[in-house]
Amino acid sequence: MARTLTIENMPPTVTGKSTGRPMGPVAEDEDFRFHALLYPNRSLSRDGFRRVLSVVVGVNIVNAVIYLTLGAWPVAFFCGVDILIVWWAFKLSYMQGRRHERVMLTDDALWISRVLPSGHETRWKLSPYWARVSIDRPVQHDTQLQLIEKGRTLVLGSFLSPKERGELAEALGDALAKARTA
Incomplete structure (x- = not known):
């Protein structure tokens, strides 16, 4: 089956230089339903x-x-x-290797932050009730992990290994399902 790569079409909520502080209304002590910090794999210390x-x-x-x-x-x-x-x-x-993404799920929002090596940060705020996780199975090297909300797409964790993308998709999908029922 031929796989097609999806182009992101979800406009960011906030863009700018990374400050290293928590995003928007998310406080450091806030209770997260899901929190993941994603970094590319480094093969050499x-x-x-x-x-x-x-x-x-x-x-x-x-x-x-x-x-x-x-x-x-x-x-x-x-x-x-x-x-x-x-x-x-x-x-x-x-x-x-300084590129990273952060995924934080609270009761009210799913926050995604992408920081590029230059320090430029882009943030997205999604509704946990509308957001869904999409990934092709079986997960292969070119498989994309996508967050879809109201027809808009955001590709997440493109630098992760296929196994890591699959595990992230499963964990995030479970967390979103629990957030919808709570």
């Missing part, structure tokens, strides 16, 4: 990054010295460029 970069620097310095002694000085330049490219790629990866 900061200490692991230092170790990998140390190995890359060591290997490139050894290669640069060997090629300098052989008279091939341009190769030494490219060894330095190689170090910079690896450092830049990891820096970019860690910047993308």
Whole structure:
């Protein structure tokens, strides 16, 4: 079965620079029916990054010295460029890792907050009575977790693994169903 990717068409409630404070009328001590903070998976810790970069620097310095002694000085330049490219790629990866989403369900509202690596935050406020969770089963790599309210769609957790998206869909769907009956 061919899957089609949905484009978000739900306008945000609030946009702006992330302050790190609780969203809108949601207080820190408020009792949540559901609360999830979603971050992309990081495969390498900061200490692991230092170790990998140390190995890359060591290997490139050894290669640069060997090629300098052989008279091939341009190769030494490219060894330095190689170090910079690896450092830049990891820096970019860690910047993308600052992206996160927060899902908070209270008695009155379902709040979704998406913070980009730049610090720009977008917030949506949905009604728990109208919002429903949609996800294709079985969950595959390209499956999207969608929140649908009155014909508008919001894609949630696109950076999560398929298993994590499925678990989030199930937990959020259960929490919304309980909120509707309460």
